[in-house]
Amino acid sequence: MLITEPCVVTLTWVLSDAQNRPIDELKEPVEFFFGGDDLLEKVEEALAGHAPGEELQLQLEPEHAFGEYKPELVCFEDRKLFPDPVEPGMAFEGLPAGAATPGMPADALYVVTEVYPSHVVLDGNHPLAGLALRLKIKVRDVREATDDEIDARSVGNRAVSVLDAAVPGPRLH
Numbered sequence: 001m002l003i004t005e006p007c008v009v010t011l012t013w014v015l016s017d018a019q020n021r022p023i024d025e026l027k028e029p030v031e032f033f034f035g036g037d038d039l040l041e042k043v044e045e046a047l048a049g050h051a052p053g054e055e056l057q058l059q060l061e062p063e064h065a066f067g068e069y070k071p072e073l074v075c076f077e078d079r080k081l082f083p084d085p086v087e088p089g090m091a092f093e094g095l096p097a098g099a100a101t102p103g104m105p106a107d108a109l110y111v112v113t114e115v116y117p118s119h120v121v122l123d124g125n126h127p128l129a130g131l132a133l134r135l136k137i138k139v140r141d142v143r144e145a146t147d148d149e150i151d152a153r154s155v156g157n158r159a160v161s162v163l164d165a166a167v168p169g170p171r172l173h
Contacts, residue, residue, distance in 0.1 A: 057137075091110065
């Protein structure tokens with residue numbers, strides 16, 4: 001079966017930056033919904049029409065991956081708003097209650113980049129924002145999507161994606 005919308009593709013991959021420094025490797029095959037919300041648009045474009053066993057390589061510029069780095073998504077919040085211990089690499093879904101920085105997206109994932117006695121520096125950019133990425137993909141399998149998968153536009157029970165794996169440390173709510 002060739003990859004056509006909608007279907008489920010099973011992939012493995014190696015993700016690196018533009019200088020070929022490794023970022024993520026998906027060694028165990030994982031299913032993704034093709035034609036929905038599981039894959040980046042440029043990845044889907046590259047996969048279209050391929051079959052199991054095929055390998056492809058692509059380069060994704062920041063605007064086709066996780067966007068440009070936005071310094072305005074970095075903020076400083078009072079150290080008292082955070083649990084002990086708080087350390088670089090920890091991630092928070094949204095800002096803590098009582099946060100004082102106006103205009104910050106409430107639904108962003110914020111990664112702690114620095115901790116000082118008086119404040120904590122948080123970065124709301126995706127960890128891969130601003131990076132050109134190289135992706136080496138192997139198509140392991142292709143199957144028809146179920147009605148539930150089509151309705152959800154996602155496989156839904158797949159393993160942690162590169163979006164999650166790229167964030168070091170624990171996630172806190």
